[in-house]
Amino acid sequence: MLKTWYAQRIMQRSRHSKALKDLPPSLYDYWKSSARNEYHGIPADAVFFARATIGLLDFFECAAQGKGACALPSKAADSVWHAWLRLSPLKLEVFCRKHFGRTVPHVEGETMGGNLDEALAVCLVRARQAEGLHREGPRLPSLFLLDKKLKMPFGFGYAVKRGQPGYSQLDASGRFDPMISCPPQMAAAGLLGAGLITAAQFNDFEERARRLAATSSDGSSGSACGSGCGSSIDCGDSSSSCDSSGSSCGSSCGSSCGSSCGGGGD
Template sequence: MSPSVTAPTLIQRWQRWREQGSARRTQAQLSRRCPQALALQARLPEGVRQAWEAHAADEFPGVPQGSREWLLASTALLQFFLAAARTDGPCALPSRAADAVWHAWLASDVAGLAAFQREHLGREVPHLPDSRLPGPLDHALGRCYAACCRQEQRSPLAGRLPLVFELDALTRMPGGWHYRWNKRLRCLSHQVMDIDGDPRGRVQLHAVHGASLAGLGLLSAAEAAQWAQQNERLARQRDGATGGSSCGSSGDGASASDCSSASGDGGCSCGSSCGSGCGSN
């Protein structure tokens, strides 16, 4: 005798309907925000999601795994892949939720992952621990930030985070990284999230701002001029006030260190807090 199949309850059907509706709204938003990454997401092998659903929580306890979360995390990972493939220099992945998808894919079908990257990105994007990324981690983070902003057709100086930088906050990823653009200091910052997905850790500032992005060649001439004009305006304002500081206010190399809690030579504020085991060269 075959086992009886229990029909879903009314609450379960309502929850499923609600989850599907949330995923549809999210897909519509992503189609406007990052259409390239979303188009690649539609080409993912079904086995990637199956591996993520089956095993991601073993390595990333508490990772949210609904339909909306899968759509966000997989699209954000592909946004990162596009950035890494098109950027001259190493990139750091700023999301544990996206890294959970990457790890699941690596564990289930490493050859298929490499083939997918070669077909759709033109080259493989290696998975590297942050300790193996050449150069300062904040530089790798800055490259990722600027490239992902470009994918969303906005300037890196606009102050709005691209998807992969917002992902952990959007999904309330336990132990994730809650990124913000610090408007007062005009640089990138983050907090570590607690087990409930709330930002509770100490705010860490990064040397990712106009001066560092310009130094890495990631700003257009117009954007670099805009940054310089803002610095001049802030300098004039400071002439009539006491105290206060502005991240990168002078636009020189010394000001870049104001946004970082360390020097960036292996001990920068980025450290293991912005891509432990996740980066590409």
């Protein structure tokens, strides 16, 4: 009962509170009974569902903003999406049109085309913007931290090291592996090259990085770098664990490449 009450409070305080009132009444019970068959070890309590659903709406907001592929960085959110698609796909389309202005098609990783890291970069910039963060970074928005926060079994753990986002797959208990891959598409220079940020925003990022480096050299903690700063994360050669064609990302939703499917527009 306490978790149910807390889950309701989480939804009421969300910026998506109005949309959350339109969730199918049976979605939670259906997700609770079916998600564990697809996502082994997933927690099936009301608080997990509330946070995962809010993450899914964060993603719908990002995917509906423009054309092209937008990859979902959370398996927890994807678990709700899958349940909703099985339960009432037509009502999901109506929900998205009402609250986000358009439908958000569920696209398997193998059919998204192009590079999933590029689609993740699109989602990253849009999610940062939605939360009032600098589009160029380095801080990560809540959608990208969701699986690690919820300890989603085999989910995607994101962190920041030296100003660059990276990810690794969580283990069966939802524990984070600090040996992350840092795709260049998600770094500030990659965002600039893809036209996702402006030259002025990139220059601002570089200036903040220089100021942080100078402060850190004076013995400061450097806390302005964000929650992932200072952790034992090794970005290695800053290369992605997926190749440029996306062929090493697996044949189905939920690959090891930092994304669990996505949505795209024409």
